[in-house]
Amino acid sequence: MPQETTALREPRVSELTIAVLGAGLMGHAIAAVFAAAGAPVRLYDPSPTSLEKAREVLATKPGAGGVMFTADLDEAITAADLVLEVVPEVMQLKAELLRTVSRAAPAAVIATNTSAFRITELAESVHDATRFVGAHFFNPADLIPLVEVTPGEGTDPETARWMGEVLTAAGKRPVHLRKDIPGFIANRLQHALWREAFALVDAGVCEPETIDMVVLQSFGPRLGTVGPMENADYIGLDLLAGVQDYLLPHLARETSASPLLARLVAENKVGRKTGSGLMDWTPDRDHAVTSRLQSHLIAKSTTTKG
Missing domain, CATH: 1.20.5 (Single alpha-helices involved in coiled-coils or other helix-helix interfaces)
Structure with a gap:
């Protein structure tokens, strides 16, 4: 059972010590976001090669000079106010790291950058679920503003609110989910599009390049200005309902990777x-x-x- 919880610090980024665990493509970019906002950041990775690559990349990014690089997990998380887990999307790997971190840094807020796993499932590995929250950045994390903030079933609402305020202070645009669901919002929408795109290629309707051309030169430009729900209202919900009644039964419904995708991965x-x-x-x-x-x-x- 969690012991008495330390009060959350004020969400002033420059006064928070932030640990980012994982120096890969997402991790080093997230470290750059907080360093540019004035926070002392410790970037951890057990791989010296990954740390060196991250060091080279961050040397080119303005404001990233405040990042400390370390292969020592204890050094990274000791006295940290916020720990961001940014390791590969492997449940066991994340669970093992979260278990270690939550024991060694019980006062920290721990956030996971998972893009798909339910926060409640990952929370089973932490000591205090009230201080555990999802903070899903998008690649490249230093350029795309939005971050999905997702509470698990045991997350204290104050933790989710605090996480959002820290992200806002760092120049990001947090959106708060009301429910903890696999894939959150963006990836569910993105994978729905991918499912249909692969199904069209599998069925011989078109080539992959045609899919990209259609998206980029039809509804893609519109999405940069008018979102899908606003556009639904704009064109008329009656028209949308009529099209959906006819079209939806014909759309892809696969619950696993398409044959084309599976074959390419196998090769x-x-x-x-x-x-x-x-x-x-x-x-x-x-x-x-x-x-x-x-x-x-x-x-x-x-x-x-x-």
Whole structure:
């Protein structure tokens, strides 16, 4: 049973000690977010190679000079006010780390960056579920403003509120979920789109490149200005209901990965990191896509802040 709980500190980022556990793609970017907001940040990873890569990347990011890099977990979490778990999406790995952290840092708020697992399931591994909350950032975490804040069944509402205030103070835009569900909001919407996209390719309707063209040049631009629910009202709910009554029975309903996706993974053709997947990934393509994405997100971030 949890012992007496220490009061939460004021959510002034510069006065909080923050530990980020995991120095991969998401972890080092999250560390950069809080460092840029003035917080002393300790970035932990058991891999010296991952820490060195993170050090090289953060050296190019403004305001990230306040990050301390360590392969010592105790050094990272001792006296931390907020511990963010950002390790790979493997339940056992997360559970083992959370179990260790919650014993060693009982006064800290512990947040998980899981993109899919229910917070209540992960909370089974922590000492005090009242201080455990989901804080799901999006890649790249330093450029995409939104963070999904999800309480588990045992999370104290004050913890979720505090987490949201800390994120706001760090320049992020938190949204609070009312229920703890797998995938939260964004990933459920994103995977619904992916399910239908893979089903269309599996059925021979079109090629993967056609899917991307249709999204980017039809409803994609509209989504940057008008969200799907506002657009439903805008076009008329009566029209939407009529289309759904006819169309929904014809949409994909698979409850596991599509045959195409499963085959590509089995062949170790998993996309960019192996050089091939749905498409071929040459160094030139990799550079072009990365540059295009970064430029778009930076421009969007500048426009939003302005």
